[in-house]
Amino acid sequence: MVNEETALVPVEHGALISAAESQAALMALMTEDAGVGLEDVTAADIAIPFMKLLQKGSPECEEGNQAFIADAVPGMLLNNVTREVVDIRSSKGKWALFVPVNYQKVIAEWRPNQQGKVTDHPMNQAILDGATRKETPDGGIVLVNDSGNTLEETAKFHGLLADELGGMQWGILALTGSKLGAARKWMHLVTSKKLPNGAQAPIYSHSYKVSSFLDTSKRTAKTYQQLRFEDGGRITDVTTYQAAKLYRDAVLAGKVKESPDGPVQPQADDDVPF
16 A cells, blocks of 8 residues: 555656655645635625524425435534535534624515515514514414515524534524524623623624524424524634634625525424524
């Protein structure tokens, strides 16, 4: 069996160098060309994914569905851009770390029959009060405006999600319906963080453990996957802190473009997460 670190490879004039030296030379060339070809790419050109909590009945969990993902099961988080899943099921002892960088309360307006999002409105109770409450076939309640579109009060958290290898990926957690309660508990944790001098800590100064568990709707008695947020500790890595701060700056500057395949429009308050 060839040892890749010591194997010899031919180069110009028949000379020999080790594979390790070849890789080092290649990496030096790549470093020299860092960023070439991406000069005009901005954050607005990159789709920021939504982190979708999979439920029983999610198409990604149904074998035979064109959206099926082999490793996907209810209770996992799905990155809707990369199609990767992260296991956060508390029943399996799993969780992931999420560093929030920005919080925004909006009213999401959706076209009927899963035809996609119209827009996000700034939070305005009058908009919700002016909508009509309608019951869905599965017993859920939705708010419908005069255009026939569905309105959803939504708590949006832009942030960084840590994967199992310790890497960080940008993403959005959009909490609606019964998950607004989880969002409020999370914000209580966030706002309780103080700096040593007593000042309010920035939102991206701490990470939070996000996990899922099976809950039961008090209204419909149906079971569904719910989210739980717990303290994950203060950020101690400068690189992570700077990345979070830069992400927030991009969000506030309007340079972040959400994935066009955003969170699935809810059909019932307690049964579909995002």
